[in-house]
Amino acid sequence: EGTYGTLVIHPNGSYTYTPYSDVTGLGQVDQFTYTLSDPIGGPNAATATLYFHLDSSVVDMTWNPADPSEPATFTFVATDDVDTSSLVMVNEVDEDYFNASASLLGILATTQTYTSGTFTLGSNMDAYGLITVNSLATAGTVNLNLNLQMNVGGVWTTVANDSYSGIISLLGTLASLDLSTLDLAAGTYRIQTTLQQPLLGGLAALVGINTDVNVTYLDQYVVSNTIEAEGNIFGNDATGSTFTQLQVTDANGNVIDVSYGTIIQGLHGNLVISANGDYSYTPSSTTGGGSESFTYTVTHLNGDTITATLNINVGYTIQGSTGNDIITDSAGDDLIYAGAGNDTINTANGGSDTLIFDLLNAANGTGGNGHDTWFNFHVGDTAIDSEADKIDISDLLVGYAGDGSAASLSAYVSVDFDGTDTIISIDRDGGAGVHSSTELLTLKNVDTSLEELLQNNQLLF
Structure with a gap:
């Protein structure tokens, strides 16, 4: 019986060495000393040592050719990893901030007026959208004014205007305002449209007024997309074998055995990792940016362990x-x-x-x-x-x-x-x-x- 296996040897010198079935002997040396003597010719004898290196084709190890009694040296190193993921942030928008629709029927020799409800823009808002006046029927001569008005000290003051004068011979847009071009200041606004037809203006006009006010919030942001981190933690490690055990510590301090597609909860997202080292990290859209660290431990077949950390920056990409x-x-x-x-x-x-x-x-x-x-x-x-x-x-x-x-x-x-x-x-x-x-x-x-x-x-x- 040896330390790591059993030797069966015969008088003619032939032998069989069988290592034990556990892996504790990997990289070790089992040695047996034997003596050759001459039973007829006297006390002449010689002694030698038989060394057995417990090697493996699936484990990286190096033997010292100058000293066969020396155990093997394993290639077993873990190095910290750094990666980056991101939350893509864009301004929050409200595409239904203020909407209004109305129609205005012209009456010959009179001026008809439409006044919308009011909407208020804050200093943290950038307005966009369209205000349009469209002809709903052909008509005679009209004088049309589309006014965007702001309440300035209690007085409604026109800050943007478009107009149309002439015969309405086609259906379509008569006047419009593009809010994105106006750089509107904070304040309270309304839409006022006037439609005037002369006594001899021909057919009465019918127009539709459509108001679509949208806002971009300049100080509020939402997640539009996530950028994952992907890689392999063993890319800069030397694990010495594919038959190692991988464990990762989650954000709560729990040590989790890794198999295939194991999910590890982090502070700012989730890590999905497999025993071969492949991983992907998806940031959470609710926890915000920060730094994420996952400590992992690799256990060798011989019981040795190495530890390193996967560090992931979870930042914002702000558009x-x-x-x-x-x-x-x-x-x-x-x-x-x-x-x-x-x-x-x-x-x-x-x-x-x-x-x-x-x-x-x-x-x-x-x-x-x-x-x-x-x-x-x-x-x-x-x-x-x-x-x-x-x-x-x-x-x-x-x-x-x-x-x-x-x-x-x-x-x-x-x-x-x-x-x-x-x-x-x-x-x-x-x-x-x-x-x-x-x-x-x-x-x-x-x-x-x-x-x-x-x-x-x-x-x-």
Whole structure:
């Protein structure tokens, strides 16, 4: 009997070694010392050792050829993993904010008036939609006025108008107002339409007035899509065998054995993982952004264990509107596409957030972007500071071919401190003449420079 198996040996030297059925002996050495002696010729004898390496074709191990008595070395290492998922956020909209329909019948030699009910726009709303007056029947000569009115100090004041004068010979739209083009201020509004026909105006007119007011909430966001994280936790590990056991700890501290498609509950979403290391992570649309960590343990056939962590950033990808958005970050690393308005961004919740300026209008000095204001911008080296924020203007610069130094970028980007805030301006073509330096972003209560932003890798170009 050996330590890890049984040896059967015969006088002629033939033998059979059978390892025990458990796997505790993997990578170990069973050794037997035997002696050869001469029973006739005297006390001459020789001793040797027979070594049995408990190897396996399905387990990675390395033997020391210089020392057959030494156990094998296993390849068994786990390394932490980092991945990213995201909640895609868009402005909340109300496409049924205010609707009204009415008809107006003309009477010869009179003026008929339609006045709608009122609707109120808050400072956090951007209105869009159409107000139309349509002819419902052919008629004679009419004078039509469509007025959007605002209550200013108790007086209804027309802020937008369209009109029509002439014979109604066809059915269709006579007058209309596109609310998205009006940049309406906060206040209370109504629609007033007047229809006047002269005494000799011919057939009486019949028109329909349709009001469709929709609003975008500039400070409220909803999840429009989720971006999953996918990968394999063993991609940078050396598990030494496909016959290992995987366990993952969930958000409540429970250790869960993993088989195929095992669901692990996290703080901000769910991890679906299989024993071969394949995983997908889906963020929850209700828990908000943040950082997610799953600790996993791999148990080798010989009983050894290794532990590592799968870290997933669950950030927001915020798609701003064309209005003056008010954007608040999550606790994760967020991507903010602010859009065309003069937006206000507050990143007090932490994480390394990135404000991205897309090219929205190639003819515009800021690429169609507004002048944004950023509160709680965190200055820091992105290589070592997990809170350091970033500004991405890579889509805006035209013809830049420098070395990334402050000197080479100075014709394109200027960073000025006004005593309280840092103001970043860009000249998109670096003084070539098509564009000129235009203010793009104000960092509130921040004192930094172009040199510092570049050194920290906080300005992406």
